[in-house]
Amino acid sequence: MRSLIDILELSTTELEKLLAVACDIIENPQKYAHKCDGKKLATLFFEPSTRTRLSFEAAMYELGGNVLGFSEANSSSAAKGESVADTAKTVGCYADIIAMRHPKEGAPLVASMNSSVPVINAGDGGHNHPTQTLADLLTIHREKGRFDNLTVGFCGDLKFGRTVHSLISALKRYKNVKFVFISPSELKIPDYVKETLTKEGIKYTETTDLEGSMADLDILYMTRVQRERFFNEEDYLRLKDSYILTPEKLANAKEDMSILHPLPRVNEISVAIDNDPRACYFKQVFNGKIMRMALILKLLEVE
Amino acid sequence: MQVDTIKNGIVIDHITAGKGMKIYNLLGLDSLECSVAFIKNAPSRKMGKKDIIKIDADIVVDTAILGFVDPDVTVNIIKDNKIVEKKTIELPEKLVDVLKCKNPRCISMTEQELPHIFTLADKENRVYRCLYCETKA
Structure with missing residues (x-):
């Protein structure tokens, strides 16, 4: 029995297999419509995340399975003070697989250490969000056809942005990948991420200039400055509009650059860009559901 | 300065000067009933100065704690006034309930019964x- 807590638990070979299954699901959805008949997914969402929860639920329904769960801590036994370990042990008796979102970092790991069924980390605080990374990777795979020889720009909140950290971890395993970190100084990429890149000889640059970096990028990964990651409302208000992508700023961008965003967006990508062929963020949403389907099949060991 | 030799017990030697008290606290030596000598800034040919801890009882010390705080220490086991074993310490792969995580968003901060576990991420540093x-610890 395996869980997925951190994207690096998947080797590049396993990832390739998962991408192949995902592409097959897109090509032949009917083939997969009853793969999980009689199976149940528990979505344990201790903090609200409509998008991720619906994506997991849609994935399970499209595989023929069923879903049970809760969408906020108040409607769970956690409100009565139950530990994550006990919740996982209990839910393991009801469901075949668990998807857990929790505001505390490491909670899904604790669940996986105590559960009799596989646990998927659906986001733990500012730490990991591996299924978002799977969505990102399928999008890059479908748009670019490769993971090597890419220059990837990350823009916005690179300090608290867990999707950024996970995607860097996944992409740095491929040859000749360069990173450009574009952020205000308060939201710079953490030192430990840079230390790892330096140690592994991976090229990266840091800048505060979005427009000036644009021409080099094959992929631009935009992020939201998230209110819930700040302790201080003033800091949030001061920084939230720092980097807004507009059609003017795309003037120097490559014609085949892909714009990604984990969504939801607030205002960091102008809606005027939504019809630009380079905008891939709604494709990412679709790809996220497909990768969750592929992951559920893998963890349930359904052929 | 002269501190009596011990008959049966443990000498933690070659502690980097200044780290002795941290080891003393983390090993919980204050709760021992036996004699414990803590020598600070003892002269050392090899190190210039060093800290030493002598425990006058045959107890088992947590080498993971020693390895984490100061992996260059040596542990001498004394039996009948003689050193019968000299142990060198390695960096432990895992520390359980030695440190607490400082991240307010960590699950170990809210769930009191969880063991506090740290793993060695970078041996060199x-x-x-x-x-x-x-x-990071």
Whole structure:
């Protein structure tokens, strides 16, 4: 029995297999419509995340399975003070697989250490969000056809942005990948991420200039400055509009650059860009559901 | 300065000067009933100065704690006034309930019964990270 807590638990070979299954699901959805008949997914969402929860639920329904769960801590036994370990042990008796979102970092790991069924980390605080990374990777795979020889720009909140950290971890395993970190100084990429890149000889640059970096990028990964990651409302208000992508700023961008965003967006990508062929963020949403389907099949060991 | 030799017990020698008290506290030596000598800034040919801890009882010390705080220490086991074993210490791969995570968002901060586990992330730079949230110790 395996869980997925951190994207690096998947080797590049396993990832390739998962991408192949995902592409097959897109090509032949009917083939997969009853793969999980009689199976149940528990979505344990201790903090609200409509998008991720619906994506997991849609994935399970499209595989023929069923879903049970809760969408906020108040409607769970956690409100009565139950530990994550006990919740996982209990839910393991009801469901075949668990998807857990929790505001505390490491909670899904604790669940996986105590559960009799596989646990998927659906986001733990500012730490990991591996299924978002799977969505990102399928999008890059479908748009670019490769993971090597890419220059990837990350823009916005690179300090608290867990999707950024996970995607860097996944992409740095491929040859000749360069990173450009574009952020205000308060939201710079953490030192430990840079230390790892330096140690592994991976090229990266840091800048505060979005427009000036644009021409080099094959992929631009935009992020939201998230209110819930700040302790201080003033800091949030001061920084939230720092980097807004507009059609003017795309003037120097490559014609085949892909714009990604984990969504939801607030205002960091102008809606005027939504019809630009380079905008891939709604494709990412679709790809996220497909990768969750592929992951559920893998963890349930359904052929 | 002269401190009596011990008959049966443990001498933790070659402690980097200044780290002795941390080892004393983390090993919980204050709760021992036997004699414990803590020598600070003892002259050392090899190190210039060093700290030494002598425990006058045949107890088992947690080498993971020693390895984490100061892996260059030596542990001498004394039996009948003689050193019968000299142990060198290695950096432990895992520390359980030695440190607490400082990240307010970590699950170990709210769930009191969880063991506090840190794993060795970078041997060269002696970096430990919380098992749950990966915050640096």
